[in-house]
Each structure stands twice: as C-alpha cells, then as structure tokens.
Amino acid sequence: MVDLDNVDRGILHELQLDARNRTAQQIADKVDVSASTVRNRIAQLESAGVIEGYHPKIDYETANLPLQLLFVCTAPPTERAAMVEQILDVRGVVDVRETLTGRQNLYVEAVGTGTADTGRITDALHEIGLSIESSEILRQRRVQPFDHFFYTDPYDGEQGAREE
Template identity: 55%
Template sequence: MGRELDETDKGILYMLQREARNTTAQEISETVGVSPSTVRNRIDQLESDGVILGYHPEIDYEAANLSLRVLFVCTAPAVRRGELTDKVMNVQGVIDVREMMTGRRNVHIEIVATDTTDISRISDAIHELGLEVESSELMKRRQMQPFNHFQFTNLDEGTTDGPNE
C-alpha cells in the first residue's frame, strides 16, 4: 500500500511535476506555506518512500532529428504481461511501455525510430517476444501536465488554491 500524502506533500509534488529542474525549495516553500528546509526534508522522504522515482528530461525528438515516434498497441497473455513488458524495455528504441489492467490491447509501447527500417526492426523484436501487435500509429505530439488533484491549479495566473489559502 502506498504512503498517505498530506497537502504539503501534494503541493511539493505538483510543483516538481510542473518544473523540477528550475524550481527551488524556496519557491516551493512560498507556494505550499512551509520552510525551505521542510520542503527539502519532504522531498528526501518522498524519494525514500518511492513516491518520487526520478527526474527525467522531456525530449523533443523532432528537434533531435528523431521524428518517427510510433505507438504500438499490443496484446499479451495476461499471465505473461508483466514478464513481456519487462523484456520489451530492453529493445533499442522503446521509450515507454504501459500495461493495461484488462482485456485485449493490454500493452502500449512507444518507440522512437530513425527510419522505417528501424521501425520494422523494433516491430519484429516485439513480435519475437510474444506480443501481438494490434495496431501501430505514427505519433505527432504528446502533451502532459501535472496531476491537478494536488489543488494548485491557478499557479500560472499568479494565485494559488493550496492548503494555506
């Protein structure tokens, strides 16, 4: 079972999701209403508890001349799904794997390829592992945002709806 998050933890996580690299403990503390040392201690604890798993750059693959991003929607036998998703992460070019809870089309695999030959190589590797590719879609763009359950939704407008308001 996971760790219970209080409003301070939720505010810290929200701020880190928005921009972990350029957000200081001081800025987070001003938003969530605690001291910078409390923010640093909470981040350390969230990392130790496995709530924060890491900090990853968001890459614009098109700007890096890697514009071929493909989403493979696959089916794996339910009893082998975890094993197969672990193995598919070792295929060069795979950047994201998502396991769905039920039904067919229960594994989604995002890849980055250099050309169509590379797409074929990755597709063949996916098949060889025992996954059945149901569809493949060329991706144009992916957008993400912080989980707004943390209630800090008006930060871009200069106001907060945090726990201390």
C-alpha cells in the same frame, strides 16, 4: 500507500510544474513552509517511493529521431510482466504501458529515424511473442502535471487541499 498532507501535495505539484528550475525556497514560498522543510519532505517522498525520479522531457524530432510510433499489443496476462522487461530492452522503445482489462493490454511507444527502425522494432516485438493489434505514427504528445492535489469543493466554492 503513503498518506500525503497539504504540504506534500503542494510540493509534488510544484515539482511537476518544473522540478529542474524550482528551488526549495520557491516551493516553500508556495506551500508556506521553510525551505528546509521542503528539502526534508522531498527526501521522505523519495525514500517512500512517491517520487521515483526526475526525467527530462525530450523533443525526439529535434534529437534526430523524427519517427514516433505507438504499438497497441496483446500479451498473455500471465506472461505480460516478463514481456515488459524484454520490450524495454528493444532499441528505440521509450515507454511501455500495461492495462489491466481488455484484450489490448500493452501500449508500446518507440522512436526511430525511419522505416528500417519501424521494421526492426516490429520484428523484435513479434519475436518476444506479442500480437501487434495496431501501430500508429504519432504526430505529437502532450502531457501535463496532475493538478488535482488541490480541488474546489462544489459545496462551498473554496479551494483547498483534500482532507482524507
């Protein structure tokens, strides 16, 4: 666990909005510090593991992978971690999410070009030992950056960084 201050929170928020096109100076202007402070803080956040990487958002349909699938699976809790590594090796799998509670404890997102990919991925998940509870064809996925590094205090109505 890393204690984040207001500067760290502001930097993280700005990076989530558009890390590729935000310069250190632009971020510095938003969080009211120098560009060198921003660069140093980003380096510290990376080495502490708070920032794990910078990933492109890919439009799979435009990339000729029009089929997006979501598999809701059950894995034995004691074997789940090992299974996740195997799942990530399946061609087409782009995301695996583990849940802590409930029978359905793995959500596997995959992409492909058609029904042959659906069958291949389904077979691979069964071979790993997963029970597929349901599979859905995804139409669209929307994500947004976490924007609660700053909050409005319901008691005074002013916006500011959360003090912990």
